[in-house]
Amino acid sequence: MLFDPGTGVFDAAMQTRLHAMAKRIEAALCANDATEVVLGVNNVMLIFNPLELHPDEASALLLRLWDTTDAVAIAEKTIEIPVIYGGAAGEDLNALATGAGLSVDEYVRRHSEATYFVACIGSMPGFAYMTGLPSELAVPRRRVPRMKVDEGTVIVGGAQAGVMPCTAPSGWHLLGKTTERLFDPLKSPPCLFEPGNQVRFIVKGVEA
Amino acid sequence: MITVLSNGAPNLVQDTGRRGHLGFGVSRSGAMDALALAIGNALVRNQPTDAAIEISLFPFRVRFQEDLDFAVTGADCAVRLEDTELAPWWGRTARAGQTLVIERPKRGARAYLCLGGGVDVAPVMGSRSTDLKGAFGGFEGRGLRRGDVLKVNARAPRPVRAAGLGVVPADLPSFWDELSSGLVTVRAIPGPEYPHFTDEAKKAFATTDYEVTPDANRVGYRLSGTSLPLSSPLELLSHGIVPGTVQVPPSGQPIIQLAEANTCGGYPKIATVMEADIWKLGQAPIGCRIRFALTDVDEAVETLRTRAAEISKVRQTLALMSQRG
Secondary structure: OEEOOOOOOOOHHHHHHHHHHHHHHHHHHOOOOOOEEEEOOOOEEEEOOOOOOOHHHHHHHHHHHHHOOOOOOOOOOEEEEEEEEEOHHHOOHHHHHHHOOOOHHHHHHHHHHOOEEEEEEOOOOOOEEEEOOOHHHOEOOOOOOEEEEOOOEEEEEEOEEEEOOOOEEEOOEEEEEOOOOOEOOOOOOOEOOOOOOEEEEEEEEEEO | OEEEOOOEOOOEEEOOOOOOOHHHOOOOOOOOOHHHHHHHHHHOOOOOOOOEEEEOOOOEEEEEOOOEEEEEEEEEOOEEEOOEEEOOOEEEEEOOOOEEEEOOOOEEEEEEEEEOOOEOOOOEOOEOOOEOOOOEOOOOOOOEOOOOEEOEOOOOOOOOOOOOEEOOOOOHHHHHHHHHHOEEEEEEEEOOOHHHEOHHHHHHHHHOOEEEEEEEOOOEEEEEOOOOOEOOOOOOOOEEOOOOEEEOOOOOOOEEEOOOOOOEEOOOEEEEEOHHHHHHHHOOOOOOEEEEEEOOHHHHHHHHHHHHHHHHHHHHHHHHHHHHO
């Protein structure tokens, strides 16, 4: 069940409130291992066993918790990601710069000077959806996703930025690469990022 | 222990999946055909959550290194223990040194080899399922190769009958007829963006066939058929998705998310295949046509309840037979 109060344009205060609400849902239903809460970007999904909790009751629960949750600030930690822009790993960089009406250097400057915010983790193990992409760099996702994008590839899609934590398909555009490891299933927590983190991309080089 | 005698990157250790880690972006994984795993585990009197081998590259051959109860369920395959042919969805006891061969399916895509006691691999994040995206869990986070030796949790064989026994779930005969005809129908609930599709798209989705393309794996199937346009473009913020979610990217060709569904997505969702019908998709091979029949939450919950009751009854009956020896 998807609770989706968003308007289509990212709202940071709403995200903070949803993050707080997600913690409350987990607390309210934690005894039940069939239940999972997935924080999205301005939305939250509840997975539950409909044989134990009727969908109407689940819906009422979500609305009740939303009405009584305030936007409690999340502790902000900043994580720096070194990036080599362009090259084979960033094969879309030239086209993206052209599309935005910018030189490659200017595109890289704007992408790396922005401060990003981890809205949620998802899609693949350890993948952080980051908001804060300058609006002039926003670009629709590809019409047809690529079947394979390498681990460490720095990408943008829609109004969001991200880094591939493993080699996987993606419909986003490729800017460059990093050597940071974002996910390790044997570590606790397994993810480098968590919702609420601030992220900065540090330019380590720009390849043709 | 069993020794794997055939290579098969898509042959994987799977259980009922990894719960509670979607928030880290970790997919559920687990058997693509949950019904086949449930009945297979019941036939060898395992716990429902015990791990089995999901086979999608054939022929698959293993040698038993000890006496073990086993069952083969899922796709309609010829199965031989040494020279003895086994009926589909059948379990019995193998002796140490015997070889089991599972041939390429006549119908369906995936077979399940369940072993009495369950495959003994270390759980990672609460499950023995292989996560191919993250390359962890299961057997070394990868598909099985010739020479791999899989441990099985220790348990003495407890055969009910020397010739073994089988179970045929209520929906299986009609489903195999569907597979023979090359057209599989699954019931789906309209998704959140359903109203944003054109009337023609809604009609095409519910009344025309969509073929499973070669871009089909445990994450999901890309389908090919009548294009499904939106009334106007829609760029969504990323949100949670589940196995069964039917997304429509700008190409207009739908994608069904399956066992290793991405935990988040951004494409408009025209529908969600109801949970109790997803097992059928796990058996739909490339080239198979899929038809979506629209339904509602009530039917989806009721079907799930009926299915859970059927599996529970099978488990009770087998337990009773086992006690009577």
